[in-house]
Amino acid sequence: MRCFIYAALFLLLFTGCMNKKTPVASSAIIPLPVYIEYSEGSFEVKDNIHLIYDSHVSGDLANFLKKYLRDHGDIKVSVGKNPNDKIIGKSILLDLDESADLLPEEYLLEITPDSIFIAGSSPAGLFYGIQSLRQLFLQSPEKRLIIPCMRIQDYPRFSWRGMHLDVSRHFMPVEFIKEYIDYLAFLKMNVFHWHLVDDQGWRIEIKQYPKLTEIGAYRSETLAGHYSDEPRQFDGVTYGGYYTQEDIRDIVAYAEERFITIVPEIEIPGHSQAAIASYPELGCTNDSVSVRTFWGISPYIYNVEENTFQFLQNVLDEIVELFPSHYIHIGGDEALKDQWKASESVQSKMRKMGIADESELQGYFIGRIEKHLQKKGRSIIGWDEILEGGVASTAAVMSWRGTEGGIEAAKKGHFVVMTPTDHCYFDYYQSENSNEPLAIGGYLPLDSVYSYEPIPEELSTEEQQFILGVQGNVWTEYMKTPEKVQYMVFPRIFAMSEIQWTPPEQKEYIDFIDRIRLLEVYLVDNNINYAKHAFNK
Numbered sequence: 001m002r003c004f005i006y007a008a009l010f011l012l013l014f015t016g017c018m019n020k021k022t023p024v025a026s027s028a029i030i031p032l033p034v035y036i037e038y039s040e041g042s043f044e045v046k047d048n049i050h051l052i053y054d055s056h057v058s059g060d061l062a063n064f065l066k067k068y069l070r071d072h073g074d075i076k077v078s079v080g081k082n083p084n085d086k087i088i089g090k091s092i093l094l095d096l097d098e099s100a101d102l103l104p105e106e107y108l109l110e111i112t113p114d115s116i117f118i119a120g121s122s123p124a125g126l127f128y129g130i131q132s133l134r135q136l137f138l139q140s141p142e143k144r145l146i147i148p149c150m151r152i153q154d155y156p157r158f159s160w161r162g163m164h165l166d167v168s169r170h171f172m173p174v175e176f177i178k179e180y181i182d183y184l185a186f187l188k189m190n191v192f193h194w195h196l197v198d199d200q201g202w203r204i205e206i207k208q209y210p211k212l213t214e215i216g217a218y219r220s221e222t223l224a225g226h227y228s229d230e231p232r233q234f235d236g237v238t239y240g241g242y243y244t245q246e247d248i249r250d251i252v253a254y255a256e257e258r259f260i261t262i263v264p265e266i267e268i269p270g271h272s273q274a275a276i277a278s279y280p281e282l283g284c285t286n287d288s289v290s291v292r293t294f295w296g297i298s299p300y301i302y303n304v305e306e307n308t309f310q311f312l313q314n315v316l317d318e319i320v321e322l323f324p325s326h327y328i329h330i331g332g333d334e335a336l337k338d339q340w341k342a343s344e345s346v347q348s349k350m351r352k353m354g355i356a357d358e359s360e361l362q363g364y365f366i367g368r369i370e371k372h373l374q375k376k377g378r379s380i381i382g383w384d385e386i387l388e389g390g391v392a393s394t395a396a397v398m399s400w401r402g403t404e405g406g407i408e409a410a411k412k413g414h415f416v417v418m419t420p421t422d423h424c425y426f427d428y429y430q431s432e433n434s435n436e437p438l439a440i441g442g443y444l445p446l447d448s449v450y451s452y453e454p455i456p457e458e459l460s461t462e463e464q465q466f467i468l469g470v471q472g473n474v475w476t477e478y479m480k481t482p483e484k485v486q487y488m489v490f491p492r493i494f495a496m497s498e499i500q501w502t503p504p505e506q507k508e509y510i511d512f513i514d515r516i517r518l519l520e521v522y523l524v525d526n527n528i529n530y531a532k533h534a535f536n537k
């Protein structure tokens, strides 16, 4: 009877979807899969379930699923490795077949009344199939498993499905970084762009330069209220923190297990006030510099002495040892050039090298760092300002000041990640309610995120191939705590995941809202402090 009611409920929710062989825009899976075919009946389990994986599947994947099942309720899970065993009772089968005719991140998920079958040609594909199944059983009533029968074939639209987090303006503890990685995994995202250093704090231990964290990881106080408030008020409280290299290794491994690449960002040549406060010889002035205590763009910029390049190369050598990502993010944004203009020694170096202006000097600066990283087998990615001074075509570009940088970069043959402020900046306000918690400014409601199409019309089919993907950015000037980050991120991250994964012709906002409401259970179960505007609360 219960099964019948549940099946009927599903029919009601997804009218028109049953037994159709066309892609449908209604299923409580986010991001929406490419292809779903519903059939009658459901897979139902009250007590015991067998989880069986073939000999190619790593036990880690089976353990993920086992953990998700255990977290969901009181179901006993027995795990076995041989799919040829005679199976008595309900089972979930995981099948990894590298020769299968599937895309690298593709998976198949088949749910029948007796069994659930997940197949992939790669561990990542299987992991994504497990995430879809997890989302489906999260919606089961009363901590049991009741999952409607269906067949899913699914794969992502973009290869870079990123989320960024700034831990300089506010430091986030290791446990929260892991939680953040969990959010990405749940939504089949695969890049965590970790903004580790900025004017307001250097947050990663560098063994050769201990002062970066002894001095650079702490500021004497922090701006209270908004940057534009007059007069400025400060809290008078020392603030800081950093990740040890042990923390970093632990987090990189944690992300890797979830098929997430961490792209670390070490900003050059601007956003370097915390580094210059730690080692004043890196700067262009004789000022007594301290770690910046308020927001906005700092005038401090690295000088162009050989010792400074040596410093940066040594720092990056440690970064490369810690992070296996192909791309290393070198920032490049908002580098004010006034101190370069005013510095006799910088100007004299420019004359000697035949560098015409400060913009070209930035190109030279970034080019040197790029060459060093290339020797280590890595490539750089930087904010779209890196195009201004000229940069090798091997550099990838993150288009944030609108889409123009991304268009120009793709036309010049650079790989591009689209993250324009007006659709991808989760530090902007998400409603116009007067009681909205303090944010930097801007306005980015959920539907604006959802409506974003990352492939610009200006690009030819060939040029479009350079768009690697899309990313949501989380700058934390006005996010002091993990709870505030959660509030700014959820549910906009759901919309971002769908831009990254789902074919655009299948996206439909009303259907998306229905699905985020069905998945609200994830937010509640995980104590996530989400914004409620879209949930009628």
Ligand code: ACM
Pocket: 333, 334, 383, 400
């Ligand atoms: C940026 O938002 N400054 C990249």
